Amino acid sequence: MERPEWLSESEQRAWVGQRAVAALLDTALDRQLQTDAGISHVTYIILSVLSTAPHRTLSMTTLANFTSSSQSRMSHAVARLEERGWVTRHRSETSKRLVNATLTDAGFAILEQAAPGHVDMVRRLVFDRLSDEQVHQLDAMNVIFLQALAEHGYAVPVPPAIRPQPTTAS
Amino acid sequence: MERPEWLSESEQRAWVGQRAVAALLDTALDRQLQTDAGISHVTYIILSVLSTAPHRTLSMTTLANFTSSSQSRMSHAVARLEERGWVTRHRSETSKRLVNATLTDAGFAILEQAAPGHVDMVRRLVFDRLSDEQVHQLDAMNVIFLQALAEHGYAVPVPPAIRPQPTTAS
DNA sequence: CAAGATTGAGATGTCAATCTTG
């Protein structure tokens, strides 16, 4: 452990900036969705991921993995969504160990209504400002971080490409 | 609003990755600190920022701004830290509107004890993997995002460079 | 009234313990 005590000037700057961006982006995305659609960012992500899954259905653990969430958190969150009628849960027929969460039509409707405003916010805060080259750089850095995280036990088991308004497919 | 419905393939990929990195990094940093030092990442940041301030003291609003937090959140958080004896609060003599939060010796001791493990984690998850050029790219992107966030009302009023183990200065 | 700060209620997250299935 011959590592320097702290970080270099430039590393410090990048790190403090990174933490600020993460915090503010979370707040901004949450607030936009809460204000304009009455849902949290977490809710949006759950509905969104389910909407792109076959039969709009995923097991609880898979859903947790795809959203980088703990099982416990997902259990609580889906319980709340079930109360609102946006998701239903049923024990799987095939492997009775699994519980499948399914997006309801009501849940899909909420997603459709919330999506445009959310997409617009993401564009304004992020992609309107980035060149193609910078998008590529961002992606490259994400890959590096995800690799490091995975080596420390924080894996991302294949997140889906999130499309908020998929063709109303099966 | 002639904008495309959603994001391009590469934008999607970068965005989903970005969200996963943010979530996993938060979890990883929180868990390391909680396990090895018994404090949350938020607590670490608060103690850290105070430790670098003149007289280890900042007004509540300034502290909230420097940590990209809401006033309410900071008020709750500092109240908890005060109970543990790591921070004290006193109404300012000069401008009686302000409440100053001051890091105690006990709080500083906790910070000193927690810092090495935290720094090590940040290095392993982030900076060990980045070239100087990539650190610069990361910083450049942060600046872009912070600019966009600021234009939407999510400003960062001059965050300090966080040094967890400052010289035991005044 | 505006700025700085706090408060309480309710929403959400964490951790550890528990339950069920295989």
Place this chain on the structure above:
DNA sequence: CAAGATTGACATCTCAATCTTG
């Protein structure tokens, strides 16, 4: 017992009042 999932207790955050100072 291991995997999938839930639960309850407790920690923390958000939002909307409220309080104080100038």
